[in-house]
Amino acid sequence: MNKNNKNSKNVINRLWSFFVSVKLTVFLLLTLAATSIIGTFIPQNQSPAAYISTYGETVYRIFSFIDIFDMYQSWWFRCLLLLLVINIIICSMDKLSSVWKIVFVKNPKFNISRFRNLSLKKEFVTSSATEALLDKYKKDISKNFKYIKVNKTAKGFCLFAEKGRWTRLGVYIVHFSVLLLLLGGLVGSIFGFEGYINITEGETKQIIRLKTAGEVYKLNFGIRCDFFKVSFYDSGAPKEYRSGLTLIEQDKPVLQQDIKVNVPLRYKGINIFQSSYGSVPPRYAALNFLSNESGMQYHEKAEFGQEINLPENSGKLIIKKFTRSSNFMGHNMGEAFLATLILKDKSPVEIILPARFPNFDKMRKGALIISANSPPYYTGLQVTHDPGVWLVYSGFIAMIIGCCITFFMSHQSICLEVTRKGKKNIVMVAGTANKNRLGMKNKINKLAKRFETI
Amino acid sequence: MNSSNLLSITTFIYGLAAFLYIAAMVFKKPLILKPATWTAITGCAVNAAGISMRWIESYKLGIGHAPLTNLYESLIFFALVIVLLYLIIEHKYKYNLLGAFITPLACLAMAYASLSPNINDRIQPLIPALQSNWLIAHVVACFIGYAAFAISFGISLAYLLKKKQGSKNFFNHFPDADILHELNHQLIIFGFLFLTIGIITGAVWANSAWGRYWGWDPKETWSLVTWFVYATLLHARMTRGWTGKRIALLSMVGFLAVLFTYFGVNYLPGLHSYGVLEKTISP
Numbered sequence: 234m235n236k237n238n239k240n241s242k243n244v245i246n247r248l249w250s251f252f253v254s255v256k257l258t259v260f261l262l263l264t265l266a267a268t269s270i271i272g273t274f275i276p277q278n279q280s281p282a283a284y285i286s287t288y289g290e291t292v293y294r295i296f297s298f299i300d301i302f303d304m305y306q307s308w309w310f311r312c313l314l315l316l317l318v319i320n321i322i323i324c325s326m327d328k329l330s331s332v333w334k335i336v337f338v339k340n341p342k343f344n345i346s347r348f349r350n351l352s353l354k355k356e357f358v359t360s361s362a363t364e365a366l367l368d369k370y371k372k373d374i375s376k377n378f379k380y381i382k383v384n385k386t387a388k389g390f391c392l393f394a395e396k397g398r399w400t401r402l403g404v405y406i407v408h409f410s411v412l413l414l415l416l417g418g419l420v421g422s423i424f425g426f427e428g429y430i431n432i433t434e435g436e437t438k439q440i441i442r443l444k445t446a447g448e449v450y451k452l453n454f455g456i457r458c459d460f461f462k463v464s465f466y467d468s469g470a471p472k473e474y475r476s477g478l479t480l481i482e483q484d485k486p487v488l489q490q491d492i493k494v495n496v497p498l499r500y501k502g503i504n505i506f507q508s509s510y511g512s513v514p515p516r517y518a519a520l521n522f523l524s525n526e527s528g529m530q531y532h533e534k535a536e537f538g539q540e541i542n543l544p545e546n547s548g549k550l551i552i553k554k555f556t557r558s559s560n561f562m563g564h565n566m567g568e569a570f571l572a573t574l575i576l577k578d579k580s581p582v583e584i585i586l587p588a589r590f591p592n593f594d595k596m597r598k599g600a601l602i603i604s605a606n607s608p609p610y611y612t613g614l615q616v617t618h619d620p621g622v623w624l625v626y627s628g629f630i631a632m633i634i635g636c637c638i639t640f641f642m643s644h645q646s647i648c649l650e651v652t653r654k655g656k657k658n659i660v661m662v663a664g665t666a667n668k669n670r671l672g673m674k675n676k677i678n679k680l681a682k683r684f685e686t687i
Numbered sequence: 688m689n690s691s692n693l694l695s696i697t698t699f700i701y702g703l704a705a706f707l708y709i710a711a712m713v714f715k716k717p718l719i720l721k722p723a724t725w726t727a728i729t730g731c732a733v734n735a736a737g738i739s740m741r742w743i744e745s746y747k748l749g750i751g752h753a754p755l756t757n758l759y760e761s762l763i764f765f766a767l768v769i770v771l772l773y774l775i776i777e778h779k780y781k782y783n784l785l786g787a788f789i790t791p792l793a794c795l796a797m798a799y800a801s802l803s804p805n806i807n808d809r810i811q812p813l814i815p816a817l818q819s820n821w822l823i824a825h826v827v828a829c830f831i832g833y834a835a836f837a838i839s840f841g842i843s844l845a846y847l848l849k850k851k852q853g854s855k856n857f858f859n860h861f862p863d864a865d866i867l868h869e870l871n872h873q874l875i876i877f878g879f880l881f882l883t884i885g886i887i888t889g890a891v892w893a894n895s896a897w898g899r900y901w902g903w904d905p906k907e908t909w910s911l912v913t914w915f916v917y918a919t920l921l922h923a924r925m926t927r928g929w930t931g932k933r934i935a936l937l938s939m940v941g942f943l944a945v946l947f948t949y950f951g952v953n954y955l956p957g958l959h960s961y962g963v964l965e966k967t968i969s970p
């Protein structure tokens with residue numbers, strides 16, 4: 234019984250000292266760095282067929298056995314993160330109790346002999362009176378240091394000052410923020426979802442496809458796509474993708490909003506993002522004709538492959554096909570219908586009717602200007618729900634604040650000792666900081682210089 | 688005079704500054720250091736003027752946006768921050784010989800931006816995914832971080848050479864190894880903070896553009912790898928056995944990770960998210 238108890242205590246001690254060590258941290262961080270690289274060289278989450286054709290059957294089996302193809306969600310990658318979490322928690326518990334005592338002490342104790350032995354120390358001699366020195370120095374130091382304590386000594390006085398005790402906690406904020414980030418990620422992966430939905434203009438949908446293959450999710454509201462618009466720069470590069478959406482709850486519209494890339498819609502914890510678009514393959518072309526002679530407008534539906542008669546009896550037109558990207562003299566014209574135009578008494582010519590450029594056909598300088606309406610678009614939306622985001626964002630803020638505290642602030646204490654010697658006073662200025670000793674050295678030097686002159 | 692001219696001139700000024708710094712070091716002529724510093728300052732001013740011109744030109748083209756949106760623009764900004772940060776350090780600590788290890792990096796970045804056939808220096812309009820203020824914050828933070836790491840790389844190199852050569856030659860004009868070590872640490876924590884901010888602003892941007900703050904795409908992953916390397920370095924200082932030499936080596940490895948995040952990732956399968964988005968969103 235006793236022996237057992239001793240043994241278990243031993244195991245706990247060993248585990249504790251294993252997880253408390255910074256060596257483990259170094260190992261874990263390097264391992265995380267090294268393993269993360271794997272997933273950047275091997276594309277993740279592709280179809281088995283794609284993998285087999287690249288790596289062959291055997292390698293595919295081995296890799297998929299150890300989850301290489303979805304490595305950031307694999308059990309071993311999560312294990313590494315878990316070890317890091319335990320490492321952070323144990324390490325913080327171990328150090329925090331002693332740091333707590335240092336930070337929240339009521340009356341900090343100062344030890345003059347410790348300051349006398351410091352290497353960051355300056356001495357000079359001054360002829361001012363001791364009392365005057367005390368007033369002047371105290372006033373000067375209180376500008377910079379919050380806590381000041383004066384001890385009278387037999388031959389003069391000692392002045393201690395310090396600040397930034399609490400900055401010793403900065404590093405724990407950083408470590409805590411790492412925990413927040415991982416926790417937020419975990420919450421998101423358990424309770425959140427990420428899905429996609431394509432909605433044709435005019436249509437309403439409620440069921441989204443989830444990222445995890447084959448699964449679907451029914452939203453509490455319907456999404457109607459009122460319109461989708463894409464606009465382009467002169468160079469042909471896309472300028473804006475915009476979807477007009479209406480959310481419908483119990484047959485009533487509850488929210489109407491346009492979304493764009495970078496301007497999503499958020500409703501009851503669900504976020505809707507513009508993510509792709511496309512046009513529904515058309516079954517016919519809706520054509521417009523403008524006659525130069527009479528100024529009349531005509532509209533006509535043309536089925537693929539069917540010959541139609543042009544208005545004002547000027548000839549015939551056959552719509553051959555629809556293409557997503559047409560090309561005219563090296564310019565991408567986007568979606569277009571390709572057609573054969575047979576004008577009266579002329580040989581047939583091939584023409585392009587780009588949906589984006591209704592005036593394109595003007596260039597032909599014919600009697601009729603022909604254009605085609607663009608077929609209806611569908612908008613591709615990404616729909617997400619992530620209840621862990623606020624944890625992650627809190628982690629982000631904590632991490633930046635914690636890093637600023639840890640890196641650029643320190644617990645500084647200084648000591649001034651003034652000793653009468655005959656008619657003069659000897660002044661010693663010494664100080665320490667728990668970080669950035671180069672900076673502290675400069676500070677002590679500057680302080681000593683200033684005190685010598687006042 | 689347009690922005691391209693100014694930026695081409697910058698390359699040569701940085702080259703001249705690098706030449707002067709190196710000459711001062713190799714021929715032990717401290718007198719040359721003053722003109723070297725002034726050359727670097729001039730280069731910095733011309734570089735900044737070039738970037739401002741480019742900004743104005745983009746507005747004249749009617750597609751106005753901050754010039755921080757493609758590889759070319761990020762490289763010229765990178766060079767500017769490297770030299771600016773270096774000049775601040777030089778002014779603060781008066782270690783002007785270090786310029787020999789740092790100005791060549793800025794010159795290389797500029798030369799690569801202007802000469803590489805793969806880099807397009809035309810002012811382009813912003814595609815929808817890039818129309819976000821988070822983009823500016825993200826790029827600025829990342830490149831301040833990268834610049835600090837670049838300087839840390841230069842200092843680490845100087846440190847290792849000094850340790851290896853002892854005081855036999857021109858390295859004895861350098862600051863003490865201990866001071867280099869401390870200065871290196873200051874730069875690494877500065878860089879780490881800005882890399883952290885860069886990754887975070889990137890995540891927030893991704894979340895506002897397509898609804899997820901992290902997606903393990905190669906560029907994101909490599910920036911995290913870089914972050915892990917420098918976090919390792921910060922902790923390694925606390926374990927015995929990790930001497931200044933190993934820390935300097937690790938800092939150089941960290942900078943290689945930076946370079947890979949920056950350039951190498953383009954050669955990997957898959958694209959950075961806004962690339963992916965453009966791919967899926969274009970018909």
Ligand code: HEM
Pocket residue numbers: 252253254255258317320321324325404407408411636639640876918921922925
């Ligand atoms: C991704 C995870 C981590 C991050 C981002 C991180 C970040 C940091 C940072 C920024 C510092 C300050 C370094 C400096 O002042 O130069 C630090 C210090 C430290 N870290 Fe971590 N850390 C992580 C994980 C860990 C873990 C797992 C341990 C567990 C042993 C640990 C133990 C320490 C210790 C003991 C210090 C020194 C504290 C002091 O100065 O008193 N860290 N960490």
